[in-house]
Amino acid sequence: MASAVALDARGRAFAAAPKKLKPGMAAPSFIRTGLDGKPVDLSRYKGKVLLIDFWASWCAPCIIAIPHFRAWQGQWGERGLQVIGISMDDAASDARAAAARLKVNYPVVMGDVKLADQYGGILGLPVEMLVGRDGRIIAIWQGETPPETIEKAVRAALG
Amino acid sequence: MIRQFCAALCLALLSVLPARAAATDIIPAAALIQPADLAGELKSAPPIILQVGFSKLYEQAHIPGAIYAGPGRSDEGLASLKAQAEKLPRDAALVIYCGCCPWNRCPNMGAAYTALKTMGFTKVRALYIAENFGQDWVDKGYPVVRGQ
Structure with missing residues (x-):
């Protein structure tokens, strides 16, 4: 697979293209305010298995996946699973309405270009990332992924 | 049991998503352009390119020369697209693209294509982005x- 080529408006190489994340790398930390107004500090979840979900309210595959994430959070939260949603909606109100409609039971923050860059570029949705208890990325899924695939990896990470 | 519940819930949720047709339902195969072909055209005779996806995607990366037209899924996005296109000659070579999600799930391309055709544009092509x-x-x- 070729690496991404980034050019500026004059066609010159653009040096600051985000570095792609891969399994084994540390999950980038961030501190954001959640849709509920509470702070979400990724570093505070160390020791947990994290399922980070980049989504948007208009993204059908994202919306299909969320009830699974909600169920897993309820089922496996006490075993150490923590789902975190990062909405790429333009408006927080859209994300908030969708999260309420879907009865999301885990923290959701608003994403932006800076956060997307930290995570290697979010150039399509959905993107899910599974992070182990050691803070290192176990798996990354881009696009519509069978829930069974993610569930199997989550179960394995929980041990 | 949980899986059955989730499946039922997913179907219910899909039924309340915005009722715009999928891109593949509206855009004829003859109007599609493949990424490799557009990349080639960029070197010789670049068409006018309009990005009809979400703004955070455009800000992260877009095709050189592409104009951000707004998401085709929303009324605001379509109004922005029409405003951008209004000043163009109707025989201009246009390419629209999105890439927000898998092609058959894209909420933007079909509506944007229809809007431009309705405006009378005769050379509208859609960049076929299979996954994102x-x-x-x-x-x-x-x-x-x-x-x-």
């Missing part, structure tokens, strides 16, 4: 620029 802009354009090594 990252995998099908950026990761292929085709040129991109960043910024608004």
Whole structure:
């Protein structure tokens, strides 16, 4: 697979293209305010298995996946699973309405270009990332992924 | 039991998503252009390119020269697209693209294509992005620029 080529408006190489994340790398930390107004500090979840979900309210595959994430959070939260949603909606109100409609039971923050860059570029949705208890990325899924695939990896990470 | 519940819930949720047709339902195969072909055209005779996806995607990476037209799924996005297109000659070579999600799930392309055809544009093509802009354009090594 070729690496991404980034050019500026004059066609010159653009040096600051985000570095792609891969399994084994540390999950980038961030501190954001959640849709509920509470702070979400990724570093505070160390020791947990994290399922980070980049989504948007208009993204059908994202919306299909969320009830699974909600169920897993309820089922496996006490075993150490923590789902975190990062909405790429333009408006927080859209994300908030969708999260309420879907009865999301885990923290959701608003994403932006800076956060997307930290995570290697979010150039399509959905993107899910599974992070182990050691803070290192176990798996990354881009696009519509069978829930069974993610569930199997989550179960394995929980041990 | 949980899986059955989730499946039923998913079907119910899909039924309340915005009722715009999928891109593949509206856009004829003859109007599609493949990424490799558009990348080639960029070197010789670049068409007018309109991005009809979400703004955070455009800001991260877009095709050189592409104009951000707004998401085709929303009334505001379509109004923005029409405003951008209004000043163009109706025989201009246009290419629209999105890449927000898998092609048959894209909420933007079908509506944007229809809007431009309704305005009378005769040379509208749609960039076929099978999975997403990252995998099908950026990761292929085709040129991109960043910024608004």
